Amino acid sequence: MTTVPELDRDKLFAARLHAARARPYLATALFALHVVPSRRVPTMAVDRHWRCYVSPAFVARTPEEELAAVWVHEVSHLLRDHHGRSDRFARERGLSGPAERLRMNIAADCEINDDAYGDGLVRPEGAFVPADLSLPEGELMEEYLTRFRLGPLTKQLAWLDCGSGADGLERDWETGPDGAHGLSPQERDAVRFRVAQGISGRPGDAPEGWQRWAEEAFQAPQQWRELLGAAVRSAASGAGADDYSYGRPARRSAAVPGAVLPSLRRRPPRVVVIIDTSGSVSDAELGSALLEVAAISRAVGGRRDLVSVLCCDAAAGTVHPLCRAEGIPLTGGGGTDLRTGFAEALRTGPRPDVIVALTDGQTPWPDRRPPCRTVVGLFPRPRTARSWDEEDPDYVPDPPPDWARVVEIGSAPGGR
Template sequence: MAEFDQVKLLAARYRAASDRPYLASALYSLTVVPSRSVPTMAVDRHWRCYVSPAFVAATPVPELAGVWIHELAHVLRDHHGRADRLPAADQRDRLRVNVAQDCEINDDLLADGLALPEGRMEPGTFGLTTGRLFEEYLPHLPPSAVCSDCGSGAHGSPNDWELTGDGGPGGVNQVEAEALRRHTAEAMRAHRRNRGSLPAGWQRWADQILEPTVDWRRVLAGTVREAVAWAAGAVDYTYHRPSRRTAALRGVVLPSLRRPLPGVAIVIDTSGSMGEDDLAAALAEVTGVLREVGVGGNRVTVLACDADVHTAARVTSAQQVNLAGGGGTDMRVGIKAALALPERPGVVIVLTDGFTPWPEAPSSSRLIAALIGADPPLPPAWVEAIRIPRTADA
């Protein structure tokens, strides 16, 4: 039975950190846990690195350095968090998920000149192209694809040999992990600026950490869908359709309950700071979202507003909107007018660059701010905010 050669293992980590200093802080945040239950090396969600003494004894230092970076990549890239969002059927096949994750990592490590042990999984093993995310590789792997278990820090499913929680030896909590990811991404950006390039996968990862790309259309659709469902959940009594219990009560007419389809008001900021092309494009997107969630026909009222409301009309398409205005900015006026419509809307969406005063308190209608531009000021916390890039940046 091999003794645990800790000096050799730590020498390999030192080599990995010296050759790629932008990974040093993250590498030294991994806590070593010797374990004869793992075949090679593995990580858990809390950045504990489980190491087989036999594997350390049999593996040269250059390859151990590569495996250090491989295991680190699982937790840096939040593979366990991403695996948690997979369909349940995929989550159950954790080793196949692990293979896909290894393919995502190893093509970058090999492109970076790192030595890795034989038997490693890479896209070429399965005839796949390099440079993809593991979620893209997963559907194309054969059912028989398996690899050495890299732990819950990879596929997300805890193993019997893992310590529990983040309070054991070492352990990195979620807040600390996010800070380490950002610090590493910043170090990668500095390295790229001062010394040269990074493998494409690491470069993509760093850019995503520092400048995350959000699909604002999906976020807006989800927010509007939730708001419309919330408003539609209100019930009211109506005598237009008597209750079915009326027949049992002679001379008494009982009302029935109804769920009204909520109206939506869109308040458009037409002040001088807003570009007409940006507004037209954003309005077209918003009306498309409304159709997607089932609000259309005559259920949408659009109000054009700078410091005053210039037009207010029900529309069925973005082309019917008159973007009048061009003066100062006060969306409170438009919101107040929307809430005073004969049929009070259940949802009010404000298209603005954010440079406006807001109402001091929420109303019974849901208020969503669709903020146009690169860095708009945020509305009060009770306003649901969605960022929409300008057309030139979209």
């Protein structure tokens, strides 16, 4: 009887350290993965919740330098959102079944493997590159999917299984959304953001495919983000009240011997950001909202102590001071009524000078102009889209009121 080995964690984690040294820009993602030993996976696999399932037998028979490359391969599926992209491709093309998901896994591997090896990482045994399937290099998963079908060239890949993190199809050996040690959608976006920052900061260290990913995943401020920042700065410029301060005496003190006169100083504005966490706002849009919070903080001089965040669906949540954007709990998921969020923001002490609402716009708005400047960042929706309502399926939400400065997030300039 063959004895199944226990997982050699020392060897596995040494390989992860090797991977982080070879690809330092991926280190945050590599160490965010939680390891789950599993004898049901052929090699290593990931689920969409950032758990890494590892075969003890595979670790035992594989050299450490090859394991390092497998670590990089698996985390690449998650960073490149192959599970979400596979789901979207399947919906758009009407595809279903394990065979189509295997084809997606193969296409995703082609996207990763064309520039994954070398520079400190060896190509693992059994790993394939696009040329092995008579495919060109440098294309995306979706492009590869239009170029091949399962057949003689892919027959030897029937064993391939990188988990739901690669093709979106959950396995019965995965622990699912309610299992332990998974990352929340916001935590996953925070990891991607840090990796993209690392690549953008030292672009010469990453292959062209990763540079392209970083540019497309979290691009430098675009026109709409510049508009949002400008709108916040404009609102803040007229919001921070002037006050006298003895911290820096007025220049005219020299003209009044024996007296110290205060100077007129502009108080930095306080900003409350209301994030719409209703069911009509996607996880991707919530992740985008966290990026906007960071951009808003920069727009008011980087004073995070002056920026607070409030989550709101049909009811307002707790106002959180901004310490780290990825640490903000984005709770909600019900209906939408941002009027409660505005009311809660105005009850916050001290009262804000600027309120920024990040929403899809499917909400009633306050009847009165708030006693502070207001900026609305709208997540894009098709112009013909209608909001579902229990009593009126043809209900179309009111646009933001005229007293708000409106910027449509993700679009070209044109906000009010």
